[in-house]
Amino acid sequence: MIKMRNIKLTIEYDGKDFNGWQKQPNRLNIQGEIERAILEVTGKEVNLIASGRTDAGVHALGQVANFKIDSNFPIEKMAIALNSKLKHSIRIQKAEEVEEDFHARYHCKRKTYRYVIDNSEQGSAIYRGLEYHVAQKLDVKGMQEAIDYFVGEHNFSAFKSSGTSSKSSVRTIYEARILEKEGERIWIELTGNGFLYNMVRIIAGTILEVGLGKRKPQEIPEIIQSKKRENAGKTLPAQGLFLVKVEYEKCEKSFAKTLAK
Amino acid sequence: MIKMRNIKLTIEYDGKDFNGWQKQPNRLNIQGEIERAILEVTGKEVNLIASGRTDAGVHALGQVANFKIDSNFPIEKMAIALNSKLKHSIRIQKAEEVEEDFHARYHCKRKTYRYVIDNSEQGSAIYRGLEYHVAQKLDVKGMQEAIDYFVGEHNFSAFKSSGTSSKSSVRTIYEARILEKEGERIWIELTGNGFLYNMVRIIAGTILEVGLGKRKPQEIPEIIQSKKRENAGKTLPAQGLFLVKVEYEKCEKSFAKTLAK
Numbered sequence: 001m002i003k004m005r006n007i008k009l010t011i012e013y014d015g016k017d018f019n020g021w022q023k024q025p026n027r028l029n030i031q032g033e034i035e036r037a038i039l040e041v042t043g044k045e046v047n048l049i050a051s052g053r054t055d056a057g058v059h060a061l062g063q064v065a066n067f068k069i070d071s072n073f074p075i076e077k078m079a080i081a082l083n084s085k086l087k088h089s090i091r092i093q094k095a096e097e098v099e100e101d102f103h104a105r106y107h108c109k110r111k112t113y114r115y116v117i118d119n120s121e122q123g124s125a126i127y128r129g130l131e132y133h134v135a136q137k138l139d140v141k142g143m144q145e146a147i148d149y150f151v152g153e154h155n156f157s158a159f160k161s162s163g164t165s166s167k168s169s170v171r172t173i174y175e176a177r178i179l180e181k182e183g184e185r186i187w188i189e190l191t192g193n194g195f196l197y198n199m200v201r202i203i204a205g206t207i208l209e210v211g212l213g214k215r216k217p218q219e220i221p222e223i224i225q226s227k228k229r230e231n232a233g234k235t236l237p238a239q240g241l242f243l244v245k246v247e248y249e250k251c252e253k254s255f256a257k258t259l260a261k
Numbered sequence: 262m263i264k265m266r267n268i269k270l271t272i273e274y275d276g277k278d279f280n281g282w283q284k285q286p287n288r289l290n291i292q293g294e295i296e297r298a299i300l301e302v303t304g305k306e307v308n309l310i311a312s313g314r315t316d317a318g319v320h321a322l323g324q325v326a327n328f329k330i331d332s333n334f335p336i337e338k339m340a341i342a343l344n345s346k347l348k349h350s351i352r353i354q355k356a357e358e359v360e361e362d363f364h365a366r367y368h369c370k371r372k373t374y375r376y377v378i379d380n381s382e383q384g385s386a387i388y389r390g391l392e393y394h395v396a397q398k399l400d401v402k403g404m405q406e407a408i409d410y411f412v413g414e415h416n417f418s419a420f421k422s423s424g425t426s427s428k429s430s431v432r433t434i435y436e437a438r439i440l441e442k443e444g445e446r447i448w449i450e451l452t453g454n455g456f457l458y459n460m461v462r463i464i465a466g467t468i469l470e471v472g473l474g475k476r477k478p479q480e481i482p483e484i485i486q487s488k489k490r491e492n493a494g495k496t497l498p499a500q501g502l503f504l505v506k507v508e509y510e511k512c513e514k515s516f517a518k519t520l521a522k
Contacts, residue, residue, distance in 0.1 A: 012385060012386040012387060013386045013387075014386050014387045014389070059387055061387070079382070079383055080383065083383055083384075088384070088386065088389045089386050089389065090386055091383045091384055091385060091386040092383060093381075093382075093383050120354075121340075121354075122340055122341065122344055122352045122353060122354050123344075123349070123352055124273060124352060125273040125274045125275050125349065125350050125351055125352040126273060126274075126275045126320055126322070126391065128275070128349045128350065128352075130387065
C-alpha cells in the first residue's frame with residue numbers, strides 16, 4: 001500500500017481567464033483545472049484546498065494549496081508535469097511534500113495582498129488587465145497616512161461585503177504600505193492573518209478616495225469603529241488585486257511544538 | 262483656411278493583439294486602428310508615419326509616429342479623444358504639435374529596444390505574453406560580456422533576416438546592456454541609430470546561446486565580421502520584444518541649426 005502523501009503547491013495565475021478559484025460546474029475555475037491536471041498526471045482524484053478562495057478576476061503570484069494523494073509520483077517532477085497539462089495562465093511554481101497535518105486553509109498564516117493602481121494620464125496598453133487606472137493625480141502621502149490606521153487588530157465589519165459566512169469580523173493587519181513604482185504605478189499592500197470578503201478591495205477603494213482628496217486620512221478610525229459598510233469607500237474591481245504570498249512559517253513552528261509534546 | 266499642423270504621437274501597444282504596425286487589408290494592425298480613430302475624432306483622413314514598423318506580436322512602450330492634418334482639434338484633448346476610440350491594447354500616451362519638418366521615420370534618432378527573458382523555473386502565468394521563457398539558468402555575466410561586442414558601428418548583415426530592402430546594413434549601437442530584474446527576469450537592451458529586420462531578435466537569440474553555454478562571448482566579433490546570417494543565433498519570438506523609446510532630441514537640434522542658417 002502506498003503511504004498517503006500531503007503535497008503543497010505554490011501557484012501563480014492570471015485571474016482574468018477564470019471565474020475565480022472555487023470549483024463550479026460549467027465555468028472555468030482554477031481549482032477545477034488543477035485537480036484535472038493532477039488526475040491526468042497521477043490518475044488520482046484529489047481535493048485541492050487553497051489558503052482561501054480568490055474571486056473571479058483576482059490574480060495570484062503565490063497562492064498556496066494542498067492535497068492528499070496515494071501516489072508515488074516523484075515530487076521533483078510534479079510542478080513541470082502539472083504545468084504541461086495546464087493552460088499557461090496557471091503555473092505551478094513549486095510542489096513540495098509537507099507534514100501530514102499541514103492544511104493550507106486552517107493552518108495559521110500571514111497573507112499579503114497587493115492592489116495595483118495605474119496613475120498615469122492615459123493608462124497602460126500592456127498592463128491593462130493587471131491594474132486599475134485612475135487618471136487624476138493621487139495624493140500618495142495622504143494614502144500612506146490613511147493606510148497606517150489599518151494596522152493592528154480591528155473589527156473590519158465596515159470593510160466586508162455582505163453575503164459572507166465568517167463568524168468573526170476581527171482580523172489583524174501586520175503591515176500596510178503604499179509603494180510608488182516606475183511607470184506611475186501605486187501599490188497598496190496589506191499583510192494580515194486573514195481578510196474578509198472583498199476586504200482588500202474595499203480598503204483600497206477607501207484609500208483611493210483619500211488619494212483623490214474626497215476623504216481625510218483621519219476619518220479612517222471612525223469608519224473602522226462604525227462597523228458600517230456604507231461608511232467605507234467603493235469596492236475596486238478585481239483586475240487590480242493580487243494575492244502576493246501566503247506564509248506559514250510561524251504555524252509550522254507551533255505545529256512542530258505540538259508534535260513534540 | 263486652416264493651417265496644416267504636424268502632430269507627433271507617443272504610443273504604447275500590446276503587440277499580441279495585432280498583426281504588426283503596418284496597414285494591411287482584413288488584418289488588425291496598429292497604424293490602421295489609429296488612422297481610423299483620427300478620422301472618427303477629426304473627420305480627416307491622414308497618413309500616420311511611424312519611426313519604423315514593428316512586426317506582428319512586438320510590443321511598444323514608446324513608439325513615435327506623426328501625421329499632417331488641417332484641423333483645429335485642440336492638441337491637449339487629442340490623446341484622450343483618440344483613446345476613447347481605440348481598443349485598450351493601444352494607448353496614445355502623448356500628442357504634441359511639432360515643427361512642420363519633423364518626420365518620425367527620416368529624422369535621425371536613437372531607438373531603444375528591450376528583449377525580456379523569463380528565467381524562472383516554471384515561467385510566469387501573469388506575464389506569459391510579454392516575455393520569452395527559458396527554464397535553464399543563464400550565465401548572465403557571459404551574456405553581458407557578449408553584448409558589449411555589439412557597441413559601435415558595424416555591418417550587421419549576420420543579424421538580419423532576408424527579405425529586407427535596406428540599402429546598407431551598417432548601423433551604430435550606442436549602448437547595450439543586460440539587466441537582471443526581480444522575478445528572475447533578464448532584460449537585453451540595445452540603443453542604436455536604427456535596427457535591421459529582426460536584428461534585435463537575432464542578437465537576443467545569439468546572446469541567449471551564450472547564456473546557455475552554447476557559445477563563448479569571444480565568438481561575437483567573428484560572427485559580426487562574417488556577415489553571414491547562418492553564423493548567428495536563432496531569431497527569438499516576437500512576444501518578448503519591446504520598442505521602449507525613440508528619441509529625436511539631437512535631430513531637432515541639428516534641424517534647428519539648419520533653420521537658423
